[in-house]
Amino acid sequence: MLAGALLLAAVWVFLLRGRPYSWSVPGPSDFLRALNLHNFGPNVFLPAALMVLAFLLVFGLVGGWLLAGRMLAPLTRITDATRRATTGSLTHRIQLTGRRDEFRELADAFDAMLARLEAQVGEQQRFAANAAHELRTPLAITQTLLDVARGDPHRDSSELVDRLHAVNSRAIRLTEALLVLSHADGRAFTREHVDLSLIAEEAAETLLPFAEKRGVTIKTSGDAIHTTGSHALLLQLTTNLVHNAVVHNLPEGGNVWVTTSVFPTRALLTVENTGEHLSRQLVATLAEPFQRGAERRVTDHAGVGLGLAIVESITRAHGGVLTLTPRPAGGLCVTVQLPTASLRAW
Template sequence: MSSPAAAPKPSLLSWRPRVTARARLTIVFTSMLLGCGLLMMGALYAVMKYVPTYAITSAVTPNSFKPSDSNIAPLQTPPAQVPASPNPDDGKNGSVVVRSVHDLLSVLLESSGAILAVVVLVGGLISWIVAGRLLRPVHEITQAARKAAEGSLDHRVGLTGPRDEFSELSDTFDSMLARLERSFAEYERFAANASHELKTPLATTQALLSLAADSPESTDTRLLISQLQDTTARSVDTVTALLELAEAAHGELQTEEVDLGKLVGECALGLRAEARAHGVFVETECPVGYVVEVNRILLSRLLDNVLNNAVRHNIDGGKVTVELIRQDGIVRLIVVNSGAHLGADELERITEPFYRGAGRVRVPGQVRGNGLGLALACNIARAHGTELVVRANPDGGLILEMELPLAMAKAKSKAELARV
């Protein structure tokens, strides 16, 4: 059996030094400074060489010309300029003697070069400091991303300072971490609740079977079968709801044109018997003719869940109102039910899977929900490109709203986009 080939080691020729973004920015800034300095130096040299007209002459020193005693009269014209003798003080104390244009341009070039070298060095140091300050938010975001990768989602960048691209990136990253933290917390609760919901009927089934196995003579077979059927049906309902929840969140929709008013009427009609059993009055104001393009099966499940939730968690003698309102190419579905007053924390978590608030314990003779109704309804709404908004009813209970585009308005917008 041959051993797996070892990964090739990087050769020295292929190795390249790691150049950080700070170093690259420093190199870019310094190169720009050097380029601008060289350009100015060249322009200044060219101007000083070609633009002025120089008339540099040697000065006559006092000792270089003395009239003799034989001169009868003073000169009427200035004496001719003669080369000056070297001054013994020239070049001392660091001074530079300029006797010609060449000397002047040489001094200009050497001085400019020295000054440029100092400016480039100082500019490079300043560029390094400025680049570090500019990239500091990136390092903070990197640290937050590294902590998030290690599983710590409660860390935030919290960048302060002027509103710029880095602050926008920081705020976006913080909001993403907040959403991830909420999602993971909901996932953990979902996993724990799903395990509990599936474990309870299985444990009940195991207990019934163990009891029947220990004393088969005294076991009522019909009662045992009925109890097993109830617990099995509960498990099947929970698993079915979980599958529908996943499908609504990630599946592709097969849509068709559906009269929303007729569909709501059918769902409300199927709920009459349970509403009468709970003493709840259901009132619908859903005119026909509001055609929407949806998945009929999933939307029916959404309506069933919402209406069942409104009836089962109502009060004796309560009321459920279902209304459709057409407005600007959309139709709004509004479901209002009476019931107990809900707190802010309960209202925030009421759409989470398996969440059951106060008053949702099992009562003999009533159908117990699996806590997935509103969660499934919210996922179905998102699959249709909308949101199921849940608000507290000031008089107690809930108000649920959802908007869907009318099929005619949707087709018209698609046609306009096609023309563009």
């Protein structure tokens, strides 16, 4: 628009040359006079036109270069942040300011992606370190038992075999849990319609003998609710919750409540248990891998510390939300929210 205004001003000057009233609008006679061959000759109009065009060319190039540089400056910052991310630096953020335009939205989305990648990388590093520590423990115990047996060949081998069997079983459970966790994180499973109430009853019936042996009562209730996902993974999720509720309970007379309820768009699976009083700070860390409550104790049924981590991964893979809250009377309340499935699709 500015270049066009300059061009019109140049033409106006030539049309008004020699007029007594330079601010009046030119008429037809002025245009006829401007078309005179003398005015368009090489000695009058052509040099002036070339000068004006040269000025407009330089002005357009310089102005366009400055304007493009100002407009593309955010893209340069995004490019620099991308180069830093490729070198492994995920702590840098663009933090673009100004009005919310396309570049601002792109920068904000890139910052969110970097934050998520940084969190995932940190979580994977902690998980790898914890997994290596947990896997090293049974191997070290096995090595110690074998060294003791080699130093005392007359020792009863039946006790050694039993202890090696127990240690090996724990290592197998840990490996299987890691495989389940990897399978859930990959989300590589076939989705089907699942009734959560039937899964809750199946998990409760499976763990009923184990609960009776520990003096814990399991109670199931609720409505039939349907969701979409993997039947095997959702059964694993429910079984882990019920198993944890039975293990981390009162020594005698404990209770576990498994409830299913439905909302317009969410299906809820709730598992509550009696037990010791838990702080909110401790409960906030229970879903992290290899956390076993207040103490990292290992018993025959304490698991490998991946129960709630597997539950969280399966919940996240199904588009749900896992909530852990301590009960005022002691124990834990775990709620899994999953998207509901319409019966019309059956």
